[in-house]
Amino acid sequence: MKLDYLDQLESEAIHIMREVAGQFERPALLFSGGKDSITLVHLALKAFRPGKFPFPLVHIDTGHNFQEALDYRDAMAERIGEKLIVRYVEDTIREKKLKEPTGRNATRNGLQTFTLLDTIEEFEFDACIGGARRDEEKARAKERVFSVRDEFGSWDPKRQRPELWNLYNGRIHKGENVRVFPISNWTELDVWNYIRREKIQLPSIYFAHDRELLIRDGKLMATAGGVIKPEADDQRVTRRVRFRTVGDISCTAASESTAETLDAVIDEIQATRISERGETRMDDQLSEAAMEDRKKGGYF
Amino acid sequence: MDLLRFITAGSVDDGKSTLIGRLLYDSKSILADQLEAIERASKSRDDGEIDLALLTDGLRSEREQGITIDVAYRYFQTPVRKFIIVDAPGHIQYTRNMVTGASNCQLAIVLVDARHGVAEQTRRHSLIASLLGIPHIVVAINKMDLVDYSQDVFSDICIHYAELAQKLNVKHVTYIPMSALNGDNVVDRSESMPWYEGQTLLEHLETVEIADDLNLTQARFPVQYVIRPQTPELHDYRGYAGKITSGQFRKGDAITVFPSGETSTIDAIEIAETELEEAATPMSVVMHLATDVDISRGDLIVRSDSQPLSSQTVEAMLCWMDSKEFKVGNKYVLQVGTFRTRCSVREITYQVNVNTYEQIEGVQQLRLNDLAKVILRTAQPISFDPYGTNRASGGAILIDETSNVTVGALMLVGEA
Structure with missing residues (x-):
C-alpha cells in the first residue's frame, strides 16, 4: 500500500493534533476563518469524530477582519457544534490603554499579540494549535512543530528543543505554553490541493x-x-x-x-x-528579519 | 505522487547552501520575489554575484555568522515527486541539531569537497546518517570545477569512501561528481564531465526507490488518545486513536496490548468514521477491539504474531543533547512511542569518537553532542523493537524532569 503525499501529510497532522489532546490539559485551536485554519478544523474533525474536540476554537479579532471570514467562522462553529471563543483587540486597547499605531500603513496586527497572551492567561491554555507553515517564511522554516513559549509568548530560536522522529515533548512549566503547528510541512499548494480533494468550502x-x-x-x-x-x-x-x-x-x-x-x-x-x-502581506516586508523579530515578541 | 525527505548537512563553506540553492533554482522552485530579496542582499556583499547560499540561512545570527545553526525545512516538487529538504548544520557543536533533522529522513546527502576528499566532517556526517538508520546515502563530490573535473580524483574519493561505508551500517551508497556553484550534475547534466554516466542529483532523488524502506512486517500502534463520545446514541463507542508506526493491521487480526499483555481481536479500523478492511503505516486511524480491554494513552497495540521486546534494562546508542552532563546514576523520563516512564543511567559502556569511530571506554560522563553506547534501567518495562530493524518503535527520547527539555536521543539496541 502506497500513500499519496497528501495522505502522508494528513496523517502526520492528525497525529500531531492527537498528541496535543493526549499531552495537554487545556489546549485551544486558533481559528480565524482563513484557509489554513479551516484546514485545521477539517483535520480535527478527522482526528476526533465521532467525539467532541478536546479544545475550543479561539479567534483573536482585530476588529479589522473581512466580514466574509467572520460570517464563515460563526457558521462553521455552529455547523460542527464546537465551542468558539472570540476575544477583541479593541477591548485590549481600551482596557490596557494601548497606543494604536497611526499613520499611512498602520495595522493592528502587532497588537493581536497582547490579546492573544491575555486570552491564554484568561483560560490558562497550555497549548495553542495554529495553522502556520514552514514554507511561508524563513524564520518559520526553522520552527519546531511543538514550539515552547515562555510566559511572554517569546520564541527563542537558539533554545529550541530537539524534536526527533514522531516523538513530541509537550512537558512544560506552569505559565509556559506550546504553540503547535500540525501543517508545518505543508506548502501553500498542498493546502489548496487538499481543500480541493476534501471538497472543503471556503x-x-x-x-x-x-x-x-x-x-x-x-x-x-x-x-x-x-x-x-x-x-x-x-x-x-x-x-x-x-x-x-x-x-x-x-x-x-x-x-x-x-x-x-x-x-x-x-x-x-x-x-x-x-x-x-x-x-x-505588507507586514513581512519591513526588514529581512521581520518575522523572526515578531515571533520573539510572542507573535504566532 | 510520493514524498521523499532528505537531509543535507554542512555549512556555507562546504557548499551545502549553494547546493540547495542550485537545486531550488535550477528546478525553478524559487519565486521571483524570493530571488529579488537575495539579489538585494547579495548586492550588499563584495562581489555582487547572486549568492544562492542566502536562500537558506533563516535566522539573523546565521546570516551574520555565515553558518547554519538550526535545522530548516524547505519544500519543492517536480512532476514526479515531492521533496522535503532538511537543511542541517554541519559543525560539530551543532551535532544535536543534525541528529534532530536526520531522524525522519530516508536519504542523506553527504558533501565531500573534491579538493580535500573524505574529511573529518564526512566521517562524522556519515556516522550520524548511519546511526539514525538513514537507508540511502548520496556522496556528493562537490567543487569538481576546482580539480579540473578529474575522473581520477572522483574515483579515488569513491574508493576511499567505500572503505568507510563498510565500517558503517549503510545500505545504499551513490556517488555523484558535481559543481553546485556552476550547476554541474545537480539538475542539469555536466558538459565538463562526459566520463560520468550516472544520474544527476535530481534524477537520483526523483527515482530512488523508497517504498521498500517502510517496515511492513512489525505491526505497531501506539495509542495516543481514546475517543469516547458518551452520547446516548454512541454510548458504547470506544475507539483507540493513533498512528500505525510500522506494519499493517486487518480487521479480525489477533492483537496483544503492551505492557499489560492482554489480548483481543480487531473489530474495526476507521479513518474519519469510515471503515477500512486493512490499514498500514503511516496512516492515522481509530481502532476498535472485540472485547473490553483496559487501554489508555501510552499503551502499544501490536499484532500478536510479531511481538516487540519488553524489558526494564535496555541497551541503546545515545546522542546527548544538553549542556548539563549525562552521568551514571542520573534519572530522566524516557519516552518511546506514546509511553513515558522514569529511568536511571546504569552504565556508559563506551563513547564513540565521532570523527575516528574509535570506542572510548571508561568514560564517566557525557557532554553536549557526545555519542555513546549506554545501559538504562526503567521504572516500568518498555516495549520496543531494535532501532536497526524499526526506526519508529526503536527511537526514544530522554526528557529532563526538572527543565522538561528533551536532552537525549536514543536508538534502542536491545535488552541488556
Whole structure:
C-alpha cells in the first residue's frame, strides 16, 4: 500500500493534533476563518469524530477582519457544534490603554499579540494549535512543530528543543505554553490541493469577485469597513480580485484574478512567480528579519 | 505522487547552501520575489554575484555568522515527486541539531569537497546518517570545477569512501561528481564531465526507490488518545486513536496490548468514521477491539504474531543533547512511542569518537553532542523493537524532569 503525499501529510497532522489532546490539559485551536485554519478544523474533525474536540476554537479579532471570514467562522462553529471563543483587540486597547499605531500603513496586527497572551492567561491554555507553515517564511522554516513559549509568548530560536522522529515533548512549566503547528510541512499548494480533494468550502473572498480597492504602493488594498484611510495619492478602483491569504484588512493585499473555482485558483497559484507572503502581506516586508523579530515578541 | 525527505548537512563553506540553492533554482522552485530579496542582499556583499547560499540561512545570527545553526525545512516538487529538504548544520557543536533533522529522513546527502576528499566532517556526517538508520546515502563530490573535473580524483574519493561505508551500517551508497556553484550534475547534466554516466542529483532523488524502506512486517500502534463520545446514541463507542508506526493491521487480526499483555481481536479500523478492511503505516486511524480491554494513552497495540521486546534494562546508542552532563546514576523520563516512564543511567559502556569511530571506554560522563553506547534501567518495562530493524518503535527520547527539555536521543539496541 502506497500513500499519496497528501495522505502522508494528513496523517502526520492528525497525529500531531492527537498528541496535543493526549499531552495537554487545556489546549485551544486558533481559528480565524482563513484557509489554513479551516484546514485545521477539517483535520480535527478527522482526528476526533465521532467525539467532541478536546479544545475550543479561539479567534483573536482585530476588529479589522473581512466580514466574509467572520460570517464563515460563526457558521462553521455552529455547523460542527464546537465551542468558539472570540476575544477583541479593541477591548485590549481600551482596557490596557494601548497606543494604536497611526499613520499611512498602520495595522493592528502587532497588537493581536497582547490579546492573544491575555486570552491564554484568561483560560490558562497550555497549548495553542495554529495553522502556520514552514514554507511561508524563513524564520518559520526553522520552527519546531511543538514550539515552547515562555510566559511572554517569546520564541527563542537558539533554545529550541530537539524534536526527533514522531516523538513530541509537550512537558512544560506552569505559565509556559506550546504553540503547535500540525501543517508545518505543508506548502501553500498542498493546502489548496487538499481543500480541493476534501471538497472543503471556503469563504467567498478566496474566489474572484468585483471589489472596490485602493492602489497603494502598487498593492491592491480593500476599502471594506473603512479600515484603510484613503490618502490623496491613493487611486480608487474597482477590480476583479481574489484574496490569496485572508488576514487583517490593513495588511492583506488582493490579487487580480478571474478564478471563480478551486481548479482555476490552483492553476493561478501554480503559475505564479511570487510567493504567498510576498504578494499579499505588507507586514513581512519591513526588514529581512521581520518575522523572526515578531515571533520573539510572542507573535504566532 | 510520493514524498521523499532528505537531509543535507554542512555549512556555507562546504557548499551545502549553494547546493540547495542550485537545486531550488535550477528546478525553478524559487519565486521571483524570493530571488529579488537575495539579489538585494547579495548586492550588499563584495562581489555582487547572486549568492544562492542566502536562500537558506533563516535566522539573523546565521546570516551574520555565515553558518547554519538550526535545522530548516524547505519544500519543492517536480512532476514526479515531492521533496522535503532538511537543511542541517554541519559543525560539530551543532551535532544535536543534525541528529534532530536526520531522524525522519530516508536519504542523506553527504558533501565531500573534491579538493580535500573524505574529511573529518564526512566521517562524522556519515556516522550520524548511519546511526539514525538513514537507508540511502548520496556522496556528493562537490567543487569538481576546482580539480579540473578529474575522473581520477572522483574515483579515488569513491574508493576511499567505500572503505568507510563498510565500517558503517549503510545500505545504499551513490556517488555523484558535481559543481553546485556552476550547476554541474545537480539538475542539469555536466558538459565538463562526459566520463560520468550516472544520474544527476535530481534524477537520483526523483527515482530512488523508497517504498521498500517502510517496515511492513512489525505491526505497531501506539495509542495516543481514546475517543469516547458518551452520547446516548454512541454510548458504547470506544475507539483507540493513533498512528500505525510500522506494519499493517486487518480487521479480525489477533492483537496483544503492551505492557499489560492482554489480548483481543480487531473489530474495526476507521479513518474519519469510515471503515477500512486493512490499514498500514503511516496512516492515522481509530481502532476498535472485540472485547473490553483496559487501554489508555501510552499503551502499544501490536499484532500478536510479531511481538516487540519488553524489558526494564535496555541497551541503546545515545546522542546527548544538553549542556548539563549525562552521568551514571542520573534519572530522566524516557519516552518511546506514546509511553513515558522514569529511568536511571546504569552504565556508559563506551563513547564513540565521532570523527575516528574509535570506542572510548571508561568514560564517566557525557557532554553536549557526545555519542555513546549506554545501559538504562526503567521504572516500568518498555516495549520496543531494535532501532536497526524499526526506526519508529526503536527511537526514544530522554526528557529532563526538572527543565522538561528533551536532552537525549536514543536508538534502542536491545535488552541488556
